Amino acid sequence: MNICVIGTGYVGLVSGTCFSEVGNNVTCIDLDEGKIERLKQGIIPIYEPGLKELVLKNIEEGRLHFSTKLEEGMKDAEVVIIAVGTPQAPSGEANLEYVENVAVSIGENLNGYKVIVTKSTVPVGTGQRVKSIISEYSHGKHEFDVASNPEFLREGTAVYDTMNMDRAVIGVESKRAEEVLTKLHEPFNTEIVVTNVETSEMIKYASNAFLATKISFINEIANLSEHFGADVTKVAEGMGLDKRIGKHFLQAGIGYGGSCFPKDTSALIHIGREVGEDLTILKAVEDVNRQQRMKIADKVNEVYPDLKGKKLAVLGLAFKPNTDDMRYAPSIDLIPYFTNKGAEVVAFDPIAYENAAKEIEGLQYSTDLYETIKDSDAVVILTEWDEVKKMELSKVKELMKEPIIIDGRNIFNLEEMKASGFYYASIGRPTIS
Ligand code: NAD
16 A cells, blocks of 8 residues: 655654555655655664664665655555644643644645545544545545544554554544555554544543553552552552453552653543533542652652752653653653752663753763762662663662662562662652661
8 A cells, every 4th residue: 555654753653664564655754854864864763672673674675765745645645644743732732733734735735535544642523623624725626534543552662562553443434444444454463443533533542541540540559558568569460460450550650751641631631621521530640640750759858858969860861761752751850850959960861861951951961870870879760771670789889879779660679679788769669778
């Protein structure tokens, strides 16, 4: 199939590349000329395991192309996929400006029947809005169908998730569009859920909101556990073995961040408000999450009520491991909080340091884990990078001024920490002192 993907970010680039990997002819479009120029030379703008190899292979084999010109991508395309950003507007709702601009351009360039698929996460009803914009700008000259095909990939495992998707959700208005999109997903050998466009749009928001709810729920249980000497990791294990609950997304920590959960929960609350439905659970989910990242600051303050002159080694800047994405990363709030209190902060991150330096003023960072830790008064773990999980605790102890670890991701075993002689505070588990 000939496919045009509009918006070559995390989602557009990964899904476009994977569609080419299974034999389609794909053109990825972006407004960002620098990005497209670099991609044509095989330089990948984001960090995502396995992506570079796939992009290079498919460019080489002639199935993957990049352009800034929409007309080039759309000319022979049977499927046009919208994958531009839908960031959070100051009001909390999704900003649809990019999607609407793309719909105008699609209308202007429509030259025959195509299925226009929205992959971006968009409020329920956006499919109809896209349809009416395309009709207006194509002056009804050509037939087309709109469809919804939300994306469920996770940053850090995006290529794997796409090649091994749990399910594909296809929201359609015609049998013709259903056939085209079913054929597109056949090579992925996955369960296909066919719905109307509105249901498909709702599935995406409901999925992200539910996952965010699981995280805030376990974090609330973690905070409660601390009062009673209970260990939340064991609580989660005991709960998760119940098949009705499941073990995923029950890791207590400093809350969710990233480009999706914060904005999607907020957008869903806004969608509810617009139709007079108060989404009480989700408002609480947001409240818990907002407060949760500051739990780590409380734990540092417990050890050092005065941070002046103290050196903190912050391990991890990205919102989660294996990504360079800094959107809504806890480090953005926490590092300035510590420096404003007079601490000297040096941060370690193997990948996200450049993006982090754009977000955190005056950020001092190193890509050398042990160099970061040297002479520190406390280690503060914000991201569970493998390098951090595997660090040699005896070496860490030798390098530090004081053997203090405050762990926002519960990466170490309590027994191991007891034996190692650290002061060790984590989330929802007894502190070892
Ligand atoms: P992104 O910001 O990484 O990429 C968006 C790209 O679209 C940018 O490169 C931008 O230059 C380009 N763009 C904007 N307007 C354009 C236009 N008119 N023509 C061509 N290109 C244009 O965004 P992302 O993280 O890939 O997210 C895209 C959508 O997918 C969002 O709605 C997001 O909520 C959703 N989503 C993201 C993830 C994720 O993990 N990042 C997962 C699932 C769903």
